[in-house]
Amino acid sequence: MxxxxxxxxxxxxxxxxxxxxFLWSLKNGQYDDLEGAGWxxxxxxxxxxxxxxxxxxxxxxxR
Amino acid sequence: xxxxxxxxxxxRHLESGLxxxxxxxxxxxxxxxxxxxxxxxxxxxxxxxxxxxxTDRRVALEWxxxxxxxxxxxxxLAELGYKAYPFExxxxxxxxxxxxxxxxxxxxxxxxxxxxxxxxxxxxxxxNVSDMIPEQRDFFHWLSALIAxxxxxxxxxxxxxxxxxxxxxxxxxxxxxxSIGIVLALAMSVAETIHHAEHAYFDAAxxxxxxxxxGRYLDQSMRRKTRAVAGNLAALKGETATKFVGTDExxxxxxxxxxxxxxxxxxxxxxxxxxxxxxxxQSKIDQSLITGETLPVKAGPGTAVYAGTLNLSGALRVRVxxxxxxxxxxxxSRLLDNAVQSRSRYxxxxxxxxxxxxxxxxxxxxxxxxxxxxxxxxxxxAIVTAISVLIITCPCALGxxxxxxxxxxxxxxxxxxxxxxxxxxxxRMAEVDRVVFDKTGTLTxxxxxxxxxxxxxxxxxxxxxxxALASHHxxxxxxxxxxxxxxxxxxxxxxxxxxxxxxVNGLEVRLGRPSFCGADLIANEILCRDPEASVVAFxxxxxxxxxxxxxxxxxxxxxxxxxxxxxxxxxxILSGDREPAVRHAAETLGIxxxxxxxxxxxxxxxxxxxxxxxxxxLMVGDGMNxxxxxxxxxxxxxxxxxxxxxxxxxxxxFLGDRxxxxxxxxxxxxxxxxxxxxxxxxxxxxNLLAVxxxxxxxxxxxxxxxxxxxxxxxxxxxxLRAHRGVREFS
Numbered sequence: 181m182x183x184x185x186x187x188x189x190x191x192x193x194x195x196x197x198x199x200x201x202f203l204w205s206l207k208n209g210q211y212d213d214l215e216g217a218g219w220x221x222x223x224x225x226x227x228x229x230x231x232x233x234x235x236x237x238x239x240x241x242x243r
Numbered sequence: 244x245x246x247x248x249x250x251x252x253x254x255r256h257l258e259s260g261l262x263x264x265x266x267x268x269x270x271x272x273x274x275x276x277x278x279x280x281x282x283x284x285x286x287x288x289x290x291x292x293x294x295x296x297x298t299d300r301r302v303a304l305e306w307x308x309x310x311x312x313x314x315x316x317x318x319x320l321a322e323l324g325y326k327a328y329p330f331e332x333x334x335x336x337x338x339x340x341x342x343x344x345x346x347x348x349x350x351x352x353x354x355x356x357x358x359x360x361x362x363x364x365x366x367x368x369x370x371n372v373s374d375m376i377p378e379q380r381d382f383f384h385w386l387s388a389l390i391a392x393x394x395x396x397x398x399x400x401x402x403x404x405x406x407x408x409x410x411x412x413x414x415x416x417x418x419x420x421x422s423i424g425i426v427l428a429l430a431m432s433v434a435e436t437i438h439h440a441e442h443a444y445f446d447a448a449x450x451x452x453x454x455x456x457x458g459r460y461l462d463q464s465m466r467r468k469t470r471a472v473a474g475n476l477a478a479l480k481g482e483t484a485t486k487f488v489g490t491d492e493x494x495x496x497x498x499x500x501x502x503x504x505x506x507x508x509x510x511x512x513x514x515x516x517x518x519x520x521x522x523x524x525q526s527k528i529d530q531s532l533i534t535g536e537t538l539p540v541k542a543g544p545g546t547a548v549y550a551g552t553l554n555l556s557g558a559l560r561v562r563v564x565x566x567x568x569x570x571x572x573x574x575x576s577r578l579l580d581n582a583v584q585s586r587s588r589y590x591x592x593x594x595x596x597x598x599x600x601x602x603x604x605x606x607x608x609x610x611x612x613x614x615x616x617x618x619x620x621x622x623x624x625a626i627v628t629a630i631s632v633l634i635i636t637c638p639c640a641l642g643x644x645x646x647x648x649x650x651x652x653x654x655x656x657x658x659x660x661x662x663x664x665x666x667x668x669x670x671r672m673a674e675v676d677r678v679v680f681d682k683t684g685t686l687t688x689x690x691x692x693x694x695x696x697x698x699x700x701x702x703x704x705x706x707x708x709x710x711a712l713a714s715h716h717x718x719x720x721x722x723x724x725x726x727x728x729x730x731x732x733x734x735x736x737x738x739x740x741x742x743x744x745x746x747v748n749g750l751e752v753r754l755g756r757p758s759f760c761g762a763d764l765i766a767n768e769i770l771c772r773d774p775e776a777s778v779v780a781f782x783x784x785x786x787x788x789x790x791x792x793x794x795x796x797x798x799x800x801x802x803x804x805x806x807x808x809x810x811x812x813x814x815x816i817l818s819g820d821r822e823p824a825v826r827h828a829a830e831t832l833g834i835x836x837x838x839x840x841x842x843x844x845x846x847x848x849x850x851x852x853x854x855x856x857x858x859x860x861l862m863v864g865d866g867m868n869x870x871x872x873x874x875x876x877x878x879x880x881x882x883x884x885x886x887x888x889x890x891x892x893x894x895x896x897f898l899g900d901r902x903x904x905x906x907x908x909x910x911x912x913x914x915x916x917x918x919x920x921x922x923x924x925x926x927x928x929x930n931l932l933a934v935x936x937x938x939x940x941x942x943x944x945x946x947x948x949x950x951x952x953x954x955x956x957x958x959x960x961x962x963l964r965a966h967r968g969v970r971e972f973s
Contacts, residue, residue, distance in 0.1 A: 184379075188386065191362060195390075199355040206347055216297030219274030 250313040252500040253329035261291060261305045264313050267330040267475035268320065271300050276325070283323045284316060299471040301330060330478040331499055339467045346463055349398035350456040356394030357449035360387045361948075364446040368945050377439055384436040384443045391429060391445040398452050399425055401459060417597040417642060420604060424637035425451060431630045438623075444634055447947040454955050455642040462646040462666065465653045469662040473896060476883055482516040485509075487560075501563055509559040512715030515552040519561040520545060526557035529717065532886055533867045535683045535819025535841075537775070537794060549867060551886045553717055556740060575843055575888070578871035591667045592916075593645045596923050600641065608632045611938045628940045635937040635947055636930050640954035644922035647962035652915040655966055660898040661908045668894035670919070671878040672912035674859045678807055678905070679850065679876070681864035682818035682828050687794040688900060689865070689884040691721035694776060695769070695791045703788055706747065707781040710735060710754045714743045718779045719754060721792045742779075750784040762787040775824050796828060803902040804832045812909070813858075817841050817849055819868050846872035863905055865889055880905060911965075918965050922958040929954040 210217070255263045271277065277295045280302060284293035292305035304316055313329065320327040363383045370380060399422070406418040425448050432443040482498040485508040493508055498516045501507065509515055511526065527539040532551035539555050542548065548561055612629035616622060653663045663669070680686050696704065708726025711719040713735035719742075732752070735745035742755010753759060757766035760780035766789045769778055776791040797803075807814055816837035818825045825839035838849065850872050853860050862869070862876035865885035873879035873892045881893035890896055897904035933950045936942050 184382075192359065192386075192390075195355060195359040199351065202351045202355070203348065206344065206351065211344075211347060213296040213298045216274075216277060216295060219277060219297065223274050223278050 249494055249496050249500070250317075250329050252497055253331055254313055256308060257305070260308050262308045262311075263303065263305050264316070265330045266302050266304065266316060266320070266327040267478040268295070268300055268302055269326040269475075269479050271295060271297065271302075271325065279323060280320065280325065283319060287311065287315065287319060298468065300475055301471075302327070326479060328478050328480075329497065330474065336467075336470050336474055339463070339470060343460070343463045343467050346401060346456060346460045349401060350453065350460050352394050353398035353449055353453040353456050356390050356398070357446065357453045359390055360446045360449055363387050363390075364944065364948075367443075368943075371441055380441070381436065381439055384432075384445070387443060387445040388433055388436060391432075391449055395425060395429055395448060395452060398456060402452075402455070415598060415601055416594050420597060420601045421451075421455065421637065421642060423605075424448075424633050427630050428634045428637075431627060435627065440627075442944050444631070444944050444947065447634055447637075447944055447951065450948060450951055451637055454951065458643040458646040461650040465650045465657075466663065466666060469653065469657060469664075472657075473662050473664075473890075476898075477887075477890075484516050503563050505563045507561050507563060509548070509554045509561050510715060511554055511556055511558060512717055512720060513554050515548050515554065515561065516550055517561070517563045518547075518549050519563040520547050521559050522562050524557050524559040526559050527555040529553040529555055531683045531794075531820075532689070532865070535681060535866050535868055537683060537820055537824060551867065555717060575867060575870060578843055578847060591645075592670050592919055592923075593641075596641065596644075600927075604633065604636045607636070607934065607938070614938075615940070624940075628937070631940075631942045631947070632934060632937040635933045635942050635950060637951075640926035640929060640951075640958045641923065643955050644926050644958045644962075645919050647959050648915050648918045648922060648965055651962050651965040652911055652918075656895075656908060656911050659904060659907050659911075661904045661911075662896045662898070663894070664891075664896060665894050668878055669912045669915045671859075671894070672861065672909060673916035675812065675861040675878060675909055675912075677813040677815065677853065677858050678861045678863060679815045679817050679853075679872075680834075681862075681866060681869045682816055682825055683794065683820055684865040684884060685863050685869075685882060686800050686816070686828055686832065686902070687796050689794075689882070690724070691717060691777070691792050692795040693722055693725040693790050693792055694773070694795065696725055699788050699790065703781070703783065703786065706752065706783060707754055707788070707790070710743060710745060710752055710781070713737065713745070714754070718777050718792050719743070722754070722779060722790050747783070751782075753782045754779060756780065757789060760787060762789050765789045775827065796831060797900060797902045800902045801832050803906050804834060806906050807909075808833070810909075817846050817872070819843075819866065843868045843871050847875050850875045861905075861909070864893075880908065915965055918962060922961055925957055925961060926954055929957070 205211070250264070253264050257263055268280065271280065274297075277297055280295050281293050284290055284302070284304060287306075289307045289310040290304065291307065293302060295302045302320075317327050317329075363386055367375070367380055367383050402418045402421050402425070405416065406422040409416045409419055428444045428448040428451075432445050432448070435443050483495045484498055484501045485493050486496050486501060487506045487508065488494050501517055506522065507517060507519070521542055521544050523544060526542050528542045528546070528548060529537070529539050530549070530552055531537045532553070533549045542554075542559065548554075548559070608629040611632050612625045615625035615628055620628075649666060649669055652669055656663065699707075704726045705728055708723045708728030709730055709732045711723035711726070712728060712731035714720070714737060732745045732747065735743050737743050738755070738759070741759040742753060744751060744753040744755075746752060757763045757778060757780040760782035762780035762782065765787060766778045766780060769776065769789055769791050773791055773793070776793040779790050779792060781788045781790065804814055813836070814834050816825060816829050816834055818828075818837070818839055819841055820839060822839040825837055829835070829837040838845075841849070846869065850860055850862065854875075854877070859877045862873050862879045863881070864870075864873055864879070865882050867886045867888050870886070870888045870892045873881065873889055878895075879893045880895045880897060881889045883890070883896055883898045885893070885896075895908055897908070929950065933942070933946070936946060
């Protein structure tokens with residue numbers, strides 16, 4: 181059962197990382213446009229000559 | 244023809260030296276549009292961000308400050324084939340966005356905590372039936388408490404706050420039993436952990452929170468979406484005013500940039516977007532959107548005009564007033580305030596259920612405790628059993644039963660062109676047994692239409708339409724619209740108060756007053772048959788034609804009314820218009836009850852009278868004069884063409900030129916109410932199974948978890964049935 185000393189903190193850390201990731205993505209406006217995000221995944225890539233679409237800065241989606 | 248467009252009002256300046264603007268865009272509904280717009284706009288120099296939001300149908304733009312005029316974005320989008328207009332978020336929407344993101348944060352915290360605690364609970368459950376030593380179990384319980392307590396304190400806020408508010412107002416709502424259940428479950432679990440007990444309910448408490456928050460979030464996001472779409476519709480109307488910036492210098496500014504005291508120019512054919520009073524000029528104005536009266540009235544210095552007033556003949560200078568100054572407007576807002584206050588607070592189904600539910604459950608828990616104590620169990624065991632009754636019955640499914648249906652139904656309504664303004668509108672809509680319609684702009688279309696188009700040869704109609712394009716007069720505009728003409732005639736001269744004239748192949752063409760075209764006889768003949776119509780004459784050489792123009796009933800109005808009547812719903816017209824016009828509409832539609840020339844105050848009196856008789860009234864209206872009646876009625880609906888005030892007051896807004904959404908909205912609501920009731924019974928039935936176990940002291944955390952997720956799934960699946968369309972009425 182000594183393995184718990186490892187596994188429990190590991191599990192909690194992983195959980196905490198997941199939560200942080202979620203909160204970060206929420207703050208970053210990634211849930212502002214769920215419909216559009218779905219389509220973007222299958223949209224054609226930008227041609228190399230054009231500038232890539234910039235990632236929006238915090239909360240620019242809508243305010 | 245257009246003066247400078249000044250959108251600077253909408254531009255936000257960011258700290259990084261960038262400017263930001265949000266545009267509402269019409270017709271963005273696929274991935275293709277999204278990349279087309281983003282590429283098209285990014286191609287403009289100095290644009291640093293062009294990002295489409297497909298959910299809200301908006302595009303956010305950023306560019307280096309001072310390098311671009313925002314009007315260029317709108318032109319660029321027009322080139323790409325999209326109509327766009329700057330968007331200014333209303334405060335209510337900003338608040339909802341903030342709430343939605345807070346709920347999502349709470350949901351995230353609760354869900355992560357619930358999963359991690361479940362990971363710790365499963366070893367305890369399996370250990371309890373095998374070889375777990377008490378020290379290990381305590382360790383796992385303490386770990387669970389470490390996660391559960393802060394997580395619940397944070398993610399439970401929406402419930403705790405609402406419950407506190409309700410208790411302070413000496414009311415109770417669904418959040419009160421929820422909060423009690425969660426707090427007691429956590430407190431008991433901590434106490435049990437201290438006493439090295441076998442069972443702790445940390446997982447149940449957090450799972451409950453996660454499920455309930457999911458319901459709340461769904462509810463909120465659906466509302467937010469309809470609000471965003473309604474906001475876009477308002478923005479895309481692109482209402483502007485021509486404002487005097489010097490004595491004779493004018494600038495076209497968005498309506499949001501006009502303030503009380505400004506002087507604006509109202510040209511013939513323009514609809515006023517502001518309230519104010521005339522300070523210079525003579526004209527006739529059409530106040531039908533405000534009073535329901537379709538006959539034009541004279542306007543001169545001192546005449547009050549309201550947002551929605553249509554200027555017919557001469558240019559007017561209008562001083563913008565604050566909303567309270569106008570006499571009619573002040574009267575209407577006073578009536579509106581009264582109506583809103585007197586509207587007996589409707590008790591939502593969820594709250595009614597919780598009023599029944601909370602005492603029953605709390606009494607059951609109390610009796611369990613007393614029963615066990617009397618039976619000889621220790622106080623500790625009796626209290627633990629009582630609390631487990633509360634946990635098992637905690638209204639998890641009950642909390643989801645109604646929001647789940649509301650979310651699915653408002654989504655289905657949204658697709659048929661009905662936007663919900665308030666959440667409980669569905670429940671109230673389902674009870675409707677009488678529909679009161681306004682006539683002008685509600686039963687009829689807001690725009691004028693040519694009624695005798697079939698009597699006029701096509702080529703003549705087209706020519707008249709091309710000539711009409713040169714005039715601003717609304718009657719001429721109706722002819723132009725009906726003819727479908729695209730190319731205006733060149734060299735057309737407008738003769739004030741008479742009409743327009745030009746020439747085609749050497750022959751003179753005229754469009755205007757019958758006397759201007761020498762067509763008085765034909766005009767009189769038409770007016771004899773239809774005294775309500777406005778006439779406009781057309782002359783080409785010696786051929787003369789007269790167009791009859793009037794407001795036309797919505798194409799499917801008769802069908803919609805007869806569907807309502809067949810379903811046993813009474814229909815009535817309350818109109819501010821004159822008797823003959825109302826009588827004509829009522830007879831055409833087969834409506835027996837109608838009143839004409841009704842003032843806003845009379846409308847309320849009539850609605851109150853119906854309410855006293857116990858009738859549940861759905862008021863459908865668009866005019867400013869309808870706003871108080873909309874607020875007084877049991878539930879209300881507005882077409883999207885309605886005045887701001889009416890739209891803001893109405894519970895539902897419908898899009899398009901058809902009246903059918905009124906019928907479908909009632910159908911959907913009835914179906915929704917049925918499903919909500921079923922869901923409440925399902926949730927109650929589940930409790931009937933689980934509660935005896937809990938009272939007997941057999942409810943373990945495992946049983947609680949299974950009961951909770953099982954009943955929640957059941958009500959969600961049942962709610963999804965609302966997705967399917969409604970067969971008119973059942």
